[in-house]
Amino acid sequence: MNAPVHDLSTRIVHHEYTPPAGFLAPQPGVFKASTVIFPNVAAMRAREWKDKSSYTYGLHGTPTTYQLEERLCTLEGGQQCLLVPSGLAAIATVALALLRAGDEVLIPDNAYGPNKALAEVELKHYGIRHVLYDAMDPADLAAKITPATRLVWLEAPGSVTLEFPNLREMARICRERGVTSALDNTWGAGLAFAPFDLEGDGSSSLAVDISAHALTKYPSGGGDVLMGSIITRDEPLHLKIKLTHMRLGLGVGANDVEAVLRALPSVGLRYRAHDIAARELARWMGAQEAVVQVLHPALAGSPGHEHWKALCGSANQGDGAAAGLFSVVIDPRYTQAQVDRFCDSLRLFKLGYSWGGPMSLVVPYDLPSMRKCATPQLRPGTLVRFSIGLESVEDLRRDLAQALALAFAA
Numbered sequence: 448m449n450a451p452v453h454d455l456s457t458r459i460v461h462h463e464y465t466p467p468a469g470f471l472a473p474q475p476g477v478f479k480a481s482t483v484i485f486p487n488v489a490a491m492r493a494r495e496w497k498d499k500s501s502y503t504y505g506l507h508g509t510p511t512t513y514q515l516e517e518r519l520c521t522l523e524g525g526q527q528c529l530l531v532p533s534g535l536a537a538i539a540t541v542a543l544a545l546l547r548a549g550d551e552v553l554i555p556d557n558a559y560g561p562n563k564a565l566a567e568v569e570l571k572h573y574g575i576r577h578v579l580y581d582a583m584d585p586a587d588l589a590a591k592i593t594p595a596t597r598l599v600w601l602e603a604p605g606s607v608t609l610e611f612p613n614l615r616e617m618a619r620i621c622r623e624r625g626v627t628s629a630l631d632n633t634w635g636a637g638l639a640f641a642p643f644d645l646e647g648d649g650s651s652s653l654a655v656d657i658s659a660h661a662l663t664k665y666p667s668g669g670g671d672v673l674m675g676s677i678i679t680r681d682e683p684l685h686l687k688i689k690l691t692h693m694r695l696g697l698g699v700g701a702n703d704v705e706a707v708l709r710a711l712p713s714v715g716l717r718y719r720a721h722d723i724a725a726r727e728l729a730r731w732m733g734a735q736e737a738v739v740q741v742l743h744p745a746l747a748g749s750p751g752h753e754h755w756k757a758l759c760g761s762a763n764q765g766d767g768a769a770a771g772l773f774s775v776v777i778d779p780r781y782t783q784a785q786v787d788r789f790c791d792s793l794r795l796f797k798l799g800y801s802w803g804g805p806m807s808l809v810v811p812y813d814l815p816s817m818r819k820c821a822t823p824q825l826r827p828g829t830l831v832r833f834s835i836g837l838e839s840v841e842d843l844r845r846d847l848a849q850a851l852a853l854a855f856a857a
């Protein structure tokens with residue numbers, strides 16, 4: 448500081464002290480910035496926001512966001528990552544980056560509902576057509592790809608109904624037909640299978656092009672952060688999405704990035720714990736009189752179980768890997784009011800959306816209003832989805848038992 452500075456108010460802004468470099472701690476430092484300061488005009492003119500070689504503006508990245516992006520690339524086996532304010536923003540950013548008027552996007556009928564709503568309303572306004580396909584029938588996907596198809600969404604398993612598709616076959620079809628594939632990888636989280644190495648042989652010979660991930664779920668793990676990521680393994684594709692991301696002005700808060708950086712080291716342990724507990728409770732629910740079907744891809748008999756086994760079955764010494772989610776179909780002889788009473792009677796399971804946090808959650812769904820394709824894989828009845836948290840399995844089982852007894856007593 449060469450200019451003479453005397454006033455206290457100036458000195459506490461332009462302070463002469465710089466802490467020594469080289470500080471190391473288990474958690475990375477958190478940098479907060481809208482403005483990023485350049486050392487001189489030449490550096491400002493030479494600014495480069497398209498890669499991680501420097502900094503230009505808070506919206507385009509800080510050491511904190513770069514670090515989370517790189518760790519997420521490692522988790523999912525990708526090479527480039529963009530952070531966005533929610534999982535849904537990841538889906539929307541991919542769509543806005545890749546689709547133009549006259550294009551078509553294919554979406555599985557059992558996709559995350561807001562992905563379909565985005566296409567039905569917003570994309571339609573831009574002259575983009577969407578077509579729903581049956582995720583359990585790769586031939587249906589193949590038949591619906593046209594010369595106008597620019598993007599195919601994949602999801603494994605389906606949202607709410609958790610049917611596990613033949614993801615390898617669908618990725619192969621997209622690759623053969625030259626259509627960009629984007630996977631909603633929130634369930635797998637980079638832990639149940641490798642989206643950029645679907646053959647599992649380290650070769651990346653079969654991969655999706657884009658993985659969109661609601662970090663809101665397992666990477667956050669706290670039920671207290673909303674964030675999403677868009678991961679790719681192709682620089683031109685990444686740049687295309689990054690340009691749209693930049694023009695839309697999508698940024699994430701440093702405090703939220705810090706929360707995810709802090710939770711990320713335990714994501715594998717938490718995922719495994721949620722998985723073990725969910726499978727135990729799913730099996731137990733399957734034996735209850737009111738339940739006619741349990742939907743959990745790791746359970747034999749669940750729709751697409753064989754595809755889950757092929758893709759996720761070798762993890763955990765052959766036990767496989769799955770998220771801590773399952774749904775049950777309640778016998779149609781019980782009324783909606785009784786199913787509602789069951790959900791309302793639960794004490795530890797709370798009524799609420801999202802999943803991946805410490806608290807177990809339950810949501811009743813009206814499935815017929817959510818699906819256009821026929822669902823022969825599902826038994827008729829009322830669907831209830833459970834997200835298993837980190838409470839004691841025995842306490843959760845007791846909670847389910849008391850609510851079942853109250854709602855469905857003969």
Ligand SMILES: *Cc1c(COP(=O)(O)O)cnc(C)c1O
Nearest residue numbers: 533534535559631633661663674
């Ligand atoms: C929760 C979720 C999303 C959206 O994530 P938000 O951060 O809540 O917007 C997208 N896809 C799937 C499969 C999800 O479960």
